[in-house]
Amino acid sequence: MLYFSSSQMSRSLQKPLTAICFVLSVFMMSSSALQAHNTLADNSLSQNSLTNHVAIAVHGGAGTIKRENLSSQQEQAYRLAMQEAAQIGYDLLKAGKAGEVAVVEAIKYLELSPLFNAGIGAVYTFEGDHELDASIMHGGTLQAGAVAGVKHIKSPIEAARLVMNESVHVMLTGEGAEIFAFEHGLEKTSNDVFNTKRRFDALQEAKARIAKDEVAFYRDPKAQDYKFGTVGVVVLDDQGNLVAGTSTGGMTAKRYGRVGDSPIIGAGTYADNRSCAVSATGHGEFFIRYNVAADVCARMKYQNISLVQASDTVINKVLKNAGGEGGIIAIDNKGNISMPFNTLGMYRASIDASGKVYVGIYADE
Ligand code: ASP
Numbered sequence: 001m002l003y004f005s006s007s008q009m010s011r012s013l014q015k016p017l018t019a020i021c022f023v024l025s026v027f028m029m030s031s032s033a034l035q036a037h038n039t040l041a042d043n044s045l046s047q048n049s050l051t052n053h054v055a056i057a058v059h060g061g062a063g064t065i066k067r068e069n070l071s072s073q074q075e076q077a078y079r080l081a082m083q084e085a086a087q088i089g090y091d092l093l094k095a096g097k098a099g100e101v102a103v104v105e106a107i108k109y110l111e112l113s114p115l116f117n118a119g120i121g122a123v124y125t126f127e128g129d130h131e132l133d134a135s136i137m138h139g140g141t142l143q144a145g146a147v148a149g150v151k152h153i154k155s156p157i158e159a160a161r162l163v164m165n166e167s168v169h170v171m172l173t174g175e176g177a178e179i180f181a182f183e184h185g186l187e188k189t190s191n192d193v194f195n196t197k198r199r200f201d202a203l204q205e206a207k208a209r210i211a212k213d214e215v216a217f218y219r220d221p222k223a224q225d226y227k228f229g230t231v232g233v234v235v236l237d238d239q240g241n242l243v244a245g246t247s248t249g250g251m252t253a254k255r256y257g258r259v260g261d262s263p264i265i266g267a268g269t270y271a272d273n274r275s276c277a278v279s280a281t282g283h284g285e286f287f288i289r290y291n292v293a294a295d296v297c298a299r300m301k302y303q304n305i306s307l308v309q310a311s312d313t314v315i316n317k318v319l320k321n322a323g324g325e326g327g328i329i330a331i332d333n334k335g336n337i338s339m340p341f342n343t344l345g346m347y348r349a350s351i352d353a354s355g356k357v358y359v360g361i362y363a364d365e
Pocket residue numbers: 061062117227228229230248249250251259260261262268280281282283284285
């Protein structure tokens with residue numbers, strides 16, 4: 001049976017002429033194309049299965065990223081890493097791999113880079129170790145997986161994918177997540193592998209600020225000049241599926257057991273083939289309360305507005321008015337990409353459906 005979402009139908013019915021053309025064009029499809037459409041549609045909520053277009057966007061965190069604070073070598077390193085991650089995912093998509101493979105491989109590359117606050121290079125907790133969070137969601141099946149507060153898994157995004165594909169749950173935390181991941185073949189690693197001097201220094205700086213005004217430090221990122229560094233990837237694969245994934249060390253000096261938005265489906269990560277896929281970065285407490293990733297998709301779906309309108313409203317109006325700092329990368333089922341942020345910068349890159357590469361850091365590029 002052909003699958004039409006109710007929103008697609010009602011939109012068409014609002015305009016009878018469009019509806020007639022739509023129905024006619026469906027019947028004019030060749031039988032093999034129709035068969036392919038049926039197979040995919042039966043297995044997922046795919047609406048883009050005949051286009052064969054692929055596209056990807058990646059981020060490496062948003063925050064107080066100023067030109068004067070980055071040397072040209074550092075800037076170059078960030079740009080290269082963003083571009084490389086996008087290319088890794090794009091090449092996999094072009095080779096016909098599933099969206100979740102592209103998302104996981106691109107994120108794994110970033111988790112291994114000390115530049116980012118995910119995997120190696122993760123920030124320190126107040127107690128001086130690392131607690132990592134990650135999640136992934138498939139927009140065709142609406143399956144999702146997440147891990148939170150893991151300390152001994154080198155690639156949290158791999159663990160999140162295992163939760164999605166091999167468990168009956170959506171989110172596992174702490175020791176339970178680790179036991180599950182090791183049982184499914186992931187290697188146990190020491191928490192020290194995530195150590196970097198840069199993040200250690202950031203913890204000392206944070207502790208000095210906390211000693212002065214603890215509430216301001218945790219509640220008002222502006223006053224404390226927060227820098228983020230979470231990584232995320234969103235893709236449209238050649239089956240028309242949207243997939244989103246996010247991985248992070250959280251926020252510097254976070255308290256024991258604190259979980260941010262990144263592993264929370266709806267807050268930091270969301271994907272639904274009927275609207276869009278989103279990965280967020282920023283002050284997690286705000287992203288959780290404003291359910292940011294799912295809100296962007298819901299606005300597209302229920303208000304019938306574009307990806308750019310929906311994502312811009314959530315980041316630059318709703319979140320900004322609330323005082324929440326950060327940004328998102330988002331992609332829709334046509335391969336349109338939007339990457340709004342309300343901070344000074346966001347490390348980001350994309351390769352669109354025509355193969356055009358974009359890399360940016362600051363707001364004016
Ligand atoms: N959103 C992450 C968190 O709150 C931090 C980040 O994006 O840098 O844990």
